[in-house]
Amino acid sequence: MSVTQIKLRKSQEEAFAELRRHDHAILNAPTGWGKSMVLCALAGDDLLSGTERKVVIAIPQTVIAKGFIHDVSIKLPTGEMLDWAVKHNLCNYIRNKTEELSQFLTEPAKDKKIFNRIIVTTHAGLARTFSSLSDKQLAEATKNTTFLIDESHHISGADESCNQLGAIVNYILDIDNPTTTTRLILATAFFFRGDQLPIITESHLDRFYRHSIQFDKYWRSLKHIKSYKYDFVAFKGTVWKSLNQLLAQDQTPTIIYCPPKNHRLLLGKEKSDFTKRIVRTIKKHYPESELWSADSDNEGRIILDLVDGDHRDEKIKFAMTQGEQIDVILTVGMFKEGADWLQAQRVIDLVPSGSDQDRNQRFGRLIRDYPGKEHISYFSFFSVITDAPKDEQRKYLSKLFAHFHASLILDNALNPIKMPKYYDDGHFEGGSQGRPVNLLGQYDEDLQESILSDCYDAMISLFADCEQQNRKPSDTEAKNAIVRALKNFDIEQEEQTAKQIVLMIRRKANITLAVDDLVNSGFDKVWSDDTLKGLQLFSAGFGGPTRFAELRKIISGIFDSNWLGNYEKIKSLPACPPQSSKAYWWISNNKAFYRDGRLSKERIHLLESIPWWEWFKKYDDRWQEYFNEIKAYKHYPTKLSKALENWTGKQRLIYSAGKLSQDRIELLESISWWQWKPDRWHRNYESVRVLKKRPFPKTDKKSTNWFYQQRVAYHRGNLSVEKIKLLEAIIWWTWG
Structure with missing residues (x-):
């Protein structure tokens, strides 16, 4: 062979x-x-x-x-x-x-x-x-x-x-x-x-x-694909009329992303019912196509249904090896990263994701160079916002369009998001302490997507209303809009869940280079388009290398024009800002330009005049900083920040592997309370010792369980004299 x-x-x-x-x-x-x-x-x-x-x-x-x-x-x-x-x-x-x-x-x-x-x-x-x-x-x-x-x-x-x-x-x-x-x-x-x-x-x-x-550099290297479209299709109520009109325009190889279980587009029906109707609609326009079957030789034109999980591996293999026979692929979550159907020329996204990663991965299914494949199209469906003027919808879609392009060609453009924390007393706030909220985690992924989709629509409607009044919605308005959307689901802790969803949705389009700046500087591309009859389409027309070059020029101009203003703001800070801030993104970009030799001498000099500025921190310096923080504790710490907890755990892990240097071993052992194998008993003891009164399950379940465990161990004679003395030194302690 x-x-x-x-x-x-x-x-x-x-x-x-x-x-x-x-x-x-x-x-x-x-x-x-x-x-x-x-x-x-x-x-x-x-x-x-x-x-x-x-x-x-x-x-x-x-x-x-x-x-x-x-x-x-x-x-x-x-x-x-x-x-x-x-x-x-x-x-x-x-x-x-x-x-x-x-x-x-x-x-x-x-x-x-x-x-x-x-x-x-x-x-x-x-x-x-x-x-x-x-x-x-x-x-x-x-x-x-x-x-x-x-x-x-x-x-x-x-x-x-x-x-x-x-x-x-x-x-x-x-x-x-x-x-x-x-x-x-x-x-x-x-x-x-x-x-x-x-x-x-x-x-x-x-x-x-x-x-x-760079994405735009790669695009110029493609031999066959010359242009693309990234358009928005507005529908009212159901997708069927718009989908039928879109499929009628041409019969290119198409991937259709379908709604998951319980999604509002299913209108209470099963996924299989929705899929059967899509197949019937497809066959009207692809009359020679038949549904792939495990019991058939599948030699003709094929519709591949990946929504149905049966024989999934066989279907995927067919897509990889017999792609030239396929007319349409139906999928929910499959066909994103690593899934190749070289012939795909069009994506119809009935349930657009709120994730930049997912949107880019889905668009990436089309960017596979293939003979005869000169043009690719992406159609993103969205429900019409009935209470917002058409031009307001257009402006919002133009921002989404600019956001999509910026996420394709910019490095590190998106702010990290810190999820809110949920405390035992039920309140939320940001920061590194507490337990990460997971109120949506109690629902399956399909229901999660349905909840977020409805909430997303509610937020778009709210934003459109507020833009007419030339203002931004308040946190309370956003939360109330989400609470109303959650009424459609059997949701416990509605208000807390709404707070989480508001943070998730409102930050999804939060790129640190403001989208408004891109649009206002000339990258306002999406307009109402009646080219395809019967469709309410918002289109930016055909795009290619020229569009990417234009966006880069605009981005560069915005960055340069705002540089001195941003520098003055940065210079006034007492210390380096946190990684989650826009200021830190600006700092990181200047460091990247410096590393690549693209930062002028004048700007280098200005940045180095900031007392706390440093180009790159050495690993040894970071180690010493963490060590100094740990050393500051006079007793075994009952609670550490997540960063310090991870760092101490790593030192013990590296020590156990025999790869921690002797000088660092000696430094850590110079701390009076340091232990290579952390004593969990003493750590729990310190957590309980500082309590003013004995714990109860409703207020502190973890400490209460440990309290009972020690009493049981005492009555069984399993506690050492030293531990008994330590426990009896707690003013409220009783053996019961």
Whole structure:
């Protein structure tokens, strides 16, 4: 059997040459550019450098594995030929995936063959395995290992929002040993999360080399696609009339994003009923198409229904291998990242997401270059706002249009959002203390989307009303609008839930470069368009490289014209502002310009005149700052900030792995209360000791449980004399 030979394109060779020089690197490239092939080349280059080296490739969904599981011969820019094959594919249906990955990570490479030293797993599989390893095994797992994390926007490594994947990245980055042999390469199309939380902290980000392929530069390299449209379709009540008119215009290969279970568009019907009606509508305009069936040979024109979860893997495989036969794909959540249907030329989005990440990923399904595919179209459906003038709707859609384009071509344009915290007494506020609110978490994902969709409509209507009065809605008005929308659902704690949703929705379009500035400076593109008869369409017409160039020029002009004004505001601050502020985004952009050599000497001089200004903080300085904060505690701390709690945990983890330097060990042991294995009993004791009276379940369930546990241990004779004396020293303590 012949093996396909692949040579990297020029832009891929340039990325390879830069990325291979760094142990920590980020590849930021648009959908369809070829990130997977560059990652394979980097992995192979590492494997060829030594027979002890192993490579772990982590992906979010099994469907993406196809980009890495193939037998090809890659000509590396170094001149070497790489015979790429993967033996350990944990994305197949095999048992004991955690056990196999654990064994792969903790044991030395078994042989010199490259295919035996590569393993492909999911993000969840990697997180599950890491959590099962002991400290000693963790140290082995990172030794002589290259970790390639694809679709890395799934990482949340910031202190206030760290997920399991973020914890792995933080562990790898915080191994403080100059002889470490661990490499970490992240790859993503858009370097921000859909929830606007930071992927990696600014301090960690400074340690990465970042290779970015600008979206508009990539667009100019496409051979076949020449133009695009990103339009809005207004509908009243139901989508059927507008959908029918849109499908009647032309019969290009189309992806239709359908409503999930319980969505208001279903009008109380099941998803399957909605899908059947869509199929009937499609067949009116694609008369030769038939629904894919597991019992059929599927040789003709096909409608692929991914809303129906039956035989999903077979359907996905058909889309990947027989895409030229497909006319329409119906989907709810599938066909975003990593799902390829090369022939797709149109997206009809019946339920547009409020997430920038989702919108860009859906648009990315179209940006796959393919012969004969010269034009692509994206139609975003929205319900007509009956109480707002048509021009007000147009202005709002023009802002969404500008926001979408800015999120495509700007790096780090979106503010991180800090979710509100929910305290035991029931009140909400921002900050790092408290338990993150999860009032929507009690509902399934489909119902969540329905709730947010209705609330989103309520907010748009409110904003339109207030814009007519030349004012912004108050927090109370926004909350009341959401509460009214929530009346349609059986929601407990309506007011608290409304507060959470107001924060989520009102900040979704909050880019730090104000959208109003873009629109007012000339990027006002969306107008009412009657080109397609029977449709209430808001269109910006055809776009391409010229539109992106225009947007960049406007952005650059806004940044330059506002620079001195922003500098004066920054200069007056007593210290560096928090990462969640607009001021910090402005600071980060100046640092990025400085790093790239695009900041003038005059501006460098002005910024360096700010007493607290520093270009990049060294890792040692950050370590010392955290240490000083910990040292300031005279007794074992009963409560630490999330940042300090994570930091102390990392020091103990690195110490257990034998990779903490001796001078840092001595510094930490100089703290009178420091323990390498944290004593949970004493920590709980300190939390209870400071209480003025004994705890009760309604006010402090955790302390109450611990109080009862000590009394039971006492009566069973399981408490030491020392612990008994400590407890009896609490003025309100009784043994009962």
